[in-house]
Amino acid sequence: MKKIIFSIISIFLFVMFANGCDIFDDIDKSIEDITKPKVSCTTTKQYRDKYGYSYYIEGKCVNNGSKDYDYLQVEYICYDKEGNNLGTALDNTNNLLAGQSWKFKAISLVSNAKSIDHCDFHEVSGW
Secondary structure, rough: HHHHHHHHEEEEEEHHHHOOOOOHHHHHHHHHHHHHHEEEEEEEEEEEEOOOOEEEEEEEEEOOOOOEEEEEEEEEEEEEOOOOOOEEEEEEEEEEOOOOEEEEEEOOOOOOOOOOOOEEEEEEEEO
């Protein structure tokens, strides 16, 4: 019985490799897609405009995956000095292809941007 199972497995592997199917590359790619973040974002600076009406967050997102995104949005949550949630800062783009990077400039239009102490990265979403 062991010889039959061994023979079947051997024939299966021989046929796969003879047809040019490299199962190990597919496994490596699947593992990479699971373990590597699809889109990673970093913040480079945060600042208020000179009139105090808007608060900006600049940074960069990189599409590390193999998927092309038709739409991508980065979102930050903005807080005052007491830690109260004042609202969000957003930016979005279209067509971020695999391997490409995007320099974003998220804007928060809360009623009083002068009260914003800082904004924390919340999420990046897209399809």
